Amino acid sequence: MPHDCVPLADDLREFITSTRWTYAKTMPLWPHEYIVRDRVDEGLFVRLVEHIRAHGYEGRFYSKPITYYDADGMVYWTMGAPVEETVIVNRCREDATFEYRLEHGTLPR
Numbered sequence: 658m659p660h661d662c663v664p665l666a667d668d669l670r671e672f673i674t675s676t677r678w679t680y681a682k683t684m685p686l687w688p689h690e691y692i693v694r695d696r697v698d699e700g701l702f703v704r705l706v707e708h709i710r711a712h713g714y715e716g717r718f719y720s721k722p723i724t725y726y727d728a729d730g731m732v733y734w735t736m737g738a739p740v741e742e743t744v745i746v747n748r749c750r751e752d753a754t755f756e757y758r759l760e761h762g763t764l765p766r
Contacts, residue, residue, distance in 0.1 A: 663712040672701040686765035689749035706743050718755045
């Protein structure tokens with residue numbers, strides 16, 4: 658689901674492509690990856706969170722509203738805590754989002 662948005666700055670694009678993302682193995686029905694704030698560059702992590710929040714769009718995961726940001730076929734989000742309390746940034750392929758799967762009839766049972 659394409660969305661018009663402000664592109665990532667070059668250093669943020671480099672950050673998301675060069676950072677090692679962890680597969681969320683505890684949620685196999687919702688395949689996604691994440692990074693943890695204290696394992697990556699603090700300044701770039703905060704800027705990524707701020708960019709998602711400022712330039713993303715409102716979507717949902719079931720009934721929970723989430724701010725999503727699309728970049729290069731991936732969808733990024735946090736769980737909505739204040740920036741200073743946010744410790745995780747998540748991402749998944751566009752076809753693995755709740756709204757895509759709802760629209761295409763591929764939600765897990």
